Amino acid sequence: MSKPVVSLSGVTKSFEAAGVTALQSIDLDVGPGEFVSLIGPSGCGKSTLLRVVGDLVEPTSGTVVVNGKSARQARRDGDYGIVFQDAVLYDWRTVSKNIGLPLELLGWDKTRRAERVEELLRLVELQGFGGHHPWQLSGGMQQRVAIARALSFSPALLLMDEPFGALDEMTRERLNGELLRIWEASGSTVLFVTHSIAEAVFLSTRVVVMSRRPGRIAAIVDVDLPQPRTADTREEPRFFELVTEVRDRLREGGLDEDSTAPGEGELLVGEETA
Amino acid sequence: MAHAASAAPAQPPLLDPKRVRSAAVSVCLFLAVLAVLWALWEGFKAFGEAIDLRLGRFEPNDRTMPHLHEIVGTLFEPSRRNGPLLIDILWDAALFTAKEAAVGFALGAVVGFALGAALAHSGLLQRGFLPYIIASQTIPILAVAPMVVVWVNPRLPPSLKDWGAVAVIAAYLTFFPVTINTMRGLTSVDPRALELMRSYAATNWKVLWKLRVPTALPYIFAALKIAAPASVVGAIIGELPASIQNGLGGAILNFNQYYVTAPERLWATNLIAALLGITFFLLVLVAERLVVRRAPEHVG
Numbered sequence: 001m002s003k004p005v006v007s008l009s010g011v012t013k014s015f016e017a018a019g020v021t022a023l024q025s026i027d028l029d030v031g032p033g034e035f036v037s038l039i040g041p042s043g044c045g046k047s048t049l050l051r052v053v054g055d056l057v058e059p060t061s062g063t064v065v066v067n068g069k070s071a072r073q074a075r076r077d078g079d080y081g082i083v084f085q086d087a088v089l090y091d092w093r094t095v096s097k098n099i100g101l102p103l104e105l106l107g108w109d110k111t112r113r114a115e116r117v118e119e120l121l122r123l124v125e126l127q128g129f130g131g132h133h134p135w136q137l138s139g140g141m142q143q144r145v146a147i148a149r150a151l152s153f154s155p156a157l158l159l160m161d162e163p164f165g166a167l168d169e170m171t172r173e174r175l176n177g178e179l180l181r182i183w184e185a186s187g188s189t190v191l192f193v194t195h196s197i198a199e200a201v202f203l204s205t206r207v208v209v210m211s212r213r214p215g216r217i218a219a220i221v222d223v224d225l226p227q228p229r230t231a232d233t234r235e236e237p238r239f240f241e242l243v244t245e246v247r248d249r250l251r252e253g254g255l256d257e258d259s260t261a262p263g264e265g266e267l268l269v270g271e272e273t274a
Numbered sequence: 275m276a277h278a279a280s281a282a283p284a285q286p287p288l289l290d291p292k293r294v295r296s297a298a299v300s301v302c303l304f305l306a307v308l309a310v311l312w313a314l315w316e317g318f319k320a321f322g323e324a325i326d327l328r329l330g331r332f333e334p335n336d337r338t339m340p341h342l343h344e345i346v347g348t349l350f351e352p353s354r355r356n357g358p359l360l361i362d363i364l365w366d367a368a369l370f371t372a373k374e375a376a377v378g379f380a381l382g383a384v385v386g387f388a389l390g391a392a393l394a395h396s397g398l399l400q401r402g403f404l405p406y407i408i409a410s411q412t413i414p415i416l417a418v419a420p421m422v423v424v425w426v427n428p429r430l431p432p433s434l435k436d437w438g439a440v441a442v443i444a445a446y447l448t449f450f451p452v453t454i455n456t457m458r459g460l461t462s463v464d465p466r467a468l469e470l471m472r473s474y475a476a477t478n479w480k481v482l483w484k485l486r487v488p489t490a491l492p493y494i495f496a497a498l499k500i501a502a503p504a505s506v507v508g509a510i511i512g513e514l515p516a517s518i519q520n521g522l523g524g525a526i527l528n529f530n531q532y533y534v535t536a537p538e539r540l541w542a543t544n545l546i547a548a549l550l551g552i553t554f555f556l557l558v559l560v561a562e563r564l565v566v567r568r569a570p571e572h573v574g
Contacts, residue, residue: 056469076475088466092488092567101484105474133567 003068005157005189006030006053011062013048021214022048026062028208028217032156035183035190037200039246040210040218040253046193049215050159053191054082067156078106080157081150085165087142089134089149096121096130099148106153120148123182140171147179151186158183158190165195173231176202180229197250201242202229209246211253218253221246315342340538345545348538360539364525364546371509371521372550374437378444379505379554383498386449390456391482400457411450415508419443420515427516436516443512448501455497459490495562502558503551510547522547 011026022045030036038046051057052064055071066074074080081102089098096117103113121127124144134142143163150158164172176199183190194200200207204223211218223242225233233239319341321327322334332338349361357363389407393400426439463486471481513523522543529540 051469054473056472075473078475080473082470082473084466084469086466088464088470090467090485090488092491102474104484105476105480135568 002032004029004065005032005034005067006191007063007065008049008053009063011049011052011059011064013045013052013057014060023052023059024214024216026215026217030189030191032189033187034206035180035192035204037192037194037204037207038210039194039197039200039207039250040215041212041250043213044210044253045213045215046210047161049210050082050161050191050193053157054080054159074157078102078153079155080159081153081155082159083143083146083150083161083163085162087134087139087146089142089145091134093133094130095126095132095134095137095145098134098145099152101149102152116152120152123151123185124148125178138171139167140175143167143175144178147182151182151188154186154188156188158186158188160190160192162193162195164199172196172199173234177229177231179203184228197243197246198234201225201239201246202234207242207246209249209253216253219249221249312342315339337534337537340541345538345541348536349542353536353539360542364522364543367520367522367525368546368550370437370518371506371513371523371547372554374440374512374521375444375505375509375550375554377438377441378446378509379448379501381441382445382448382501382505383452385445386452386497386501387456387494389449390453391460393453394457394460394486407450407453410446415443415447415511418446419512422446422512423516436518437521439516440509440512440518440521443516444505444508447504447508451497451500451504452494455493456490459493460486462493463489491566492568495558495566498558499555499562502554506547506551506554522550 006029008026008028011023012021013023014021022043026049038049040046048057052059053066053071055064055075064071067077067079069077069079089095090101093101096114099117099120100108100113103116108116117130118127121130124147126141126144126148129137129141134145137145146163164175167175180203190203192200192203201223207221207223208217209219209221210216221242225236225238225242319334319339322339327334349364350359352358353360353363393404422443423436423439426442427435430438460482467485467489468481471485476484509521510523510526513521514527518524519528525543526540526547529536529543533540
């Protein structure tokens with residue numbers, strides 16, 4: 001792998017107050033242009049891991065190198081954009097102004113901002129909605145605005161924490177396809193947290209399977225499905241093989257039947273259609 | 275585009291039938307309630323006079339309960355022989371009081387905001403000062419007003435004397451709700467919005483003005499709506515210890531002295547004072563509509 005965009009060595013995170021070890025000795029390298037998913041049972045620390053990469057949570061021990069710098073420096077330099085499960089848009093701003101928020105903070109002038117926002121609206125297929133307010137948009141549209149905002153300053157890295165978790169299955173599948181298109185167009189590296197095996201396999205170049213708490217890397221599955229991936233990819237035999245493999249690794253890592261996560265239902269989808 | 279269907283329609287034009295009808299309904303409701311209140315007043319008066327009703331020391335008659343149409347009518351008569359119409363006197367008095375109340379309101383709002391912002395940023399300051407701030411509001415304003423006049427007046431330039439002290443008294447009644455609500459609003463920010471700001475490496479100053487203050491605006495305006503009529507009340511009360519004749523406070527005092535001979539005039543003065551308070555409230559309401567842009571169900 002050429003110089004990794006994200007490099008984690010021995011990253012451990014314990015929350016003393018709660019007496020909980022969320023992450024245990026994580027070693028992971030993410031190469032440029034990769035799409036890496038983190039999947040695991042509830043409480044396995046995948047969201048915490050994402051936040052460690054983003055310097056929103058400080059690891060108890062271990063090193064984090066993002067874009068060749070410390071996580072803190074990478075955050076200060078705006079090397080990554082982040083998208084949460086909730087779009088977290090500002091109600092008092094229009095869609096355009098929401099997308100332009102990071103650019104305002106970076107001190108871009110008005111014209112440059114307006115141009116970039118137009119580009120981004122086209123990228124996420126929301127042309128003409130710039131003047132709308134967030135409450136006038138559906139959940140899926142709001143997430144697209146959040147993605148546009150995260151990409152506004154063209155970061156090298158995109159961190160996504162179950163961005164489609166709150167959406168219905170069909171919207172989710174459509175947005176998966178759009179995300180792949182955006183990923184190819186922008187050339188960024190993506191670190192994606194999800195509960196859905198099907199989503200992880202469909203989107204990623206590699207799937208990182210995490211074990212039950214304390215979170216360790218149980219396995220890494222290479223997804224050799226051809227690009228670009230389409231709705232048809234979900235029907236291919238290799239897709240189901242990979243979904244099964246990921247599920248098996250999850251079981252090995254300790255997928256408690258009792259620790260049902262919101263996406264639990266999806267873990268059975270591959271079985272029903274196989 | 276497939277997604278256009280899920281977007282809301284554009285804002286309807288100003289004069290479309292739905293809006294006109296809704297406005298007409300509001301006006302009719304307002305007039306209807308007014309008519310009911312009028313009927314209640316006149317009805318109780320007529321009833322009480324007919325049966326010689328006495329409630330403790332109160333009995334309805336032309337002195338204790340003048341006819342409403344006479345109260346309104348007295349506005350258009352001179353209050354002194356060959357003098358100006360009552361409504362002209364009260365109009366000038368109202369403008370004078372309005373000036374004091376407006377300055378007091380602005381002063382109280384700014385101080386309230388600054389205080390609320392300071393307390394929101396420091397738990398230490400909060401624990402230290404909040405009890406005293408709350409205690410300040412429990413002292414009756416009639417007790418505080420003379421002290422304010424005595425303390426503030428000597429420190430004012432001649433052009434601001436007297437009415438300046440009244441503005442301070444009005445500010446005293448205004449700042450408290452603004453402080454509490456500013457504090458509440460600034461700290462009610464979504465933690466993930468704060469995480470996002472952190473991911474952009476935004477400074478605390480930027481976070482305050484781009485995230486916390488806009489989040490706090492609905493709360494602040496709620497407080498301003500309470501503070502608006504309160505500033506008018508503060509101004510009227512404040513005029514008494516400050517011995518001001520030109521405002522509504524002075525007019526109330528004056529017409530109170532002559533209540534026995536012309537009760538309608540005091541009632542008329544109260545009516546004008548109430549209208550002033552309502553006007554202040556409506557101005558804040560309009561400002562809120564213009565400044566606060568939120569999902570329709572979140573405003574209010």
